[in-house]
Amino acid sequence: MSASTRMSSRLAAWLPRLVVAPSLLVVIVAVYLFILWTGLISVTSSKFVPTYDFVGLEQYVRLWATPRWHTAVANLFIFSALFLALSTGLGLLMAILLDQNIRAEGALRAIYLYPMALSFIVTGTAWKWIMNPGLGIQRVVNDLGWTDFRFDWITNPDMAIYTVVVAGVWQSSGFAMAIFLAGLRGIDNSVIKAAQIEGATLPLIYRQIIIPMLRPAMLSVIVLLSYIAIKSFDLVLALTNGGPGTATELPSTFMFSATFRRNQMGVGAASAVMMLMTVAAIIIPYLYSELREKNDG
Template sequence: MQDTSLKSPGALVEAGVAEVGRSTPPSGARRWLARHLPKLVLAPSTFVVLIAVYVFIAWTAWISLSSSKVVPIYDFVGLEQYVRLWATERWHTAVVNLFVFSSLFLIGAVLIGLLLAILLDQRVRAEGALRAIYLYPMALSFIVTGTAWKWILNPGLGIQKVVNDLGWDSFVFNWIVDPHYAIYTVVIAGIWQSSGFAMAVFLAGLRGIDNSIIKAAQIEGASLPQIYWRIIVPMLRPAFLSVVVLLSHIAIKSFDLVLALTNAGPGGSTELPSTFMFAASFRRNQLGVGAASAMMMLMTVAAIIVPYLYSELRGRRDEH
């Protein structure tokens, strides 16, 4: 063993540095690892997404072009399942209900969310508590929301019974069992749950606006409602776009809310494309028709999401 006791301190330091240099990996390997480590970490989740999402989308598209019924059949019959789908009266009911539900759901959630955001933007007392209360429904699952509103709207348990017990015997609020009004109960439950989310997005947009704009408008003599209607609200266009896109996606794929609240009844009057797809695939043994309805839903979502993503990417490209 070599004796290092007679070496100078400088020689010992140089020997230690040389030893450390021999034990560390080459600089090229370190650079490669630093460059590719994020990709290596994300690779497993990316692989799962590719399999669980895109592969199954492709599989569903193929089943929609086959003659599958009870079990998948990997033949090719063209658009036969789509023809059968659009010839089904229950699918027409589902499409009409989706239009009614989506329209009223979006309008109600956006308006209520905007009003709540403007209210909280006035720096009211207990703002934190109010914000938590408004956001609380969003933390619940649609199954819980549907079950709760099923009890609230039940004529024998909820609002109608309470009002009748108070002495107003002629009061009737039986929408949930009326085929002509049952879809509006789904709208009420959906707005109750999602308006808090819209409020949070709008409030974030309001807090990002410079207060000097409001002060300048007040100096010019504009009232607070005029300031919000003519100046502030038009500046919230990105927030409006985000809320509409996300809530449209929720509306199109609404399934558990309808299942828990009305179970697509009474008499199929609250059928939506999502509940139609489930029933066709797993209850009526029409797997091909169910796959075709799923692809129609996917195309509807894509028609909303793709223009939004294009406008966002184009805006960022223009900024750079």
């Protein structure tokens, strides 16, 4: 083998690594290195600027002693439960409807997927206008003659968290639909035909055969939507800014407020670590189950 041939072979072997190396370096520095740095800050007494004096779990104790953090955690449970249930349910329903080979399927699919093209900032701003009692739904209905109609959830501390749910579901249900539709299109039609020959109705086929076969898609949707729910920040910031009061405070907005508004960097870092642990508690079992299925297969 000539020297030029050996050089070409080595270049061909190393070229993919050289192309990927800059992106990999950015990920290592911007993601993993800063995760470690955040964990380090969470065990120091950092306030306005970082300090590196070890104080153990003091910041975590302060975090869990803060009523505002308890409000944020409670809101996260409410938002996550409703967001997951509604987005998954609506996404599955829309996917099943589109799987029936209806007319104008392409147009309907584009309409359902359109919210995915928008950022959460745009979604939050749009729904802020829609739910504003002086501009949106309430104003329109009042102008039509129903002067007693009230839709002031966004200004009501008891209902404001549900406005975040509505906006989030509108944004993400199309995403769930796309994953479920891909799963449905991957199921052999002979399964449905065989069940119909046996006398099974279409609702029964979907409930007992098709939907159980969508387990991988269902797990993917739940994991991804859970991640979106936990890290939700821009949607809340644009829609309610955490208000009224702390009615729509979430861990992500608490972290931002503690770090940049109240000069409690250590507490903010501790809340970020708690969010990371929550995400890890969801993703790690999912990855373990996927790897186990591949090894068993």
